[in-house]
Amino acid sequence: MTFAWYWHLKATGIPLWKAILISWCIAFFEYCLTVPANRMGYISGWNGFQLKIIQEVITIVIFSFFAVLYLKEPFHYKYLISFAFILGAVYFAFKK
Numbered sequence: 001m002t003f004a005w006y007w008h009l010k011a012t013g014i015p016l017w018k019a020i021l022i023s024w025c026i027a028f029f030e031y032c033l034t035v036p037a038n039r040m041g042y043i044s045g046w047n048g049f050q051l052k053i054i055q056e057v058i059t060i061v062i063f064s065f066f067a068v069l070y071l072k073e074p075f076h077y078k079y080l081i082s083f084a085f086i087l088g089a090v091y092f093a094f095k096k
Contacts, residue, residue: 001027001030001034001059002059002062002063002066003026003066004023004024004026004027004030005023005027006063006066006070006071007022007023007026007070008022008023009071010070010071034055038051038055041054049093050093050094053089053090053093054090056086057086057087057090060083060086064079
């Protein structure tokens with residue numbers, strides 16, 4: 001969803017309605033992958049909280065690369081500290 005939600009930040013010259021339409025088209029294909037992945041994870045024994053938490057971690061990792069490589073934003077050490085706290089949340093969510 002990262003690309004669907006943020007690609008237009010650098011394409012400010014196109015009308016907003018076109019950005020919305022293009023984003024929805026991109027998101028449709030991403031949903032076609034996400035919905036089955038969530039279903040398989042749930043059937044495999046993960047609960048809804050675990051699925052959401054792992055999805056957020058994956059999204060943040062992908063967004064980090066996207067922000068640095070596509071949006072050309074600097075990566076600061078404070079983001080690494082933030083990621084460490086998020087990984088702590090993953091640990092507690094999956095702890096037996």
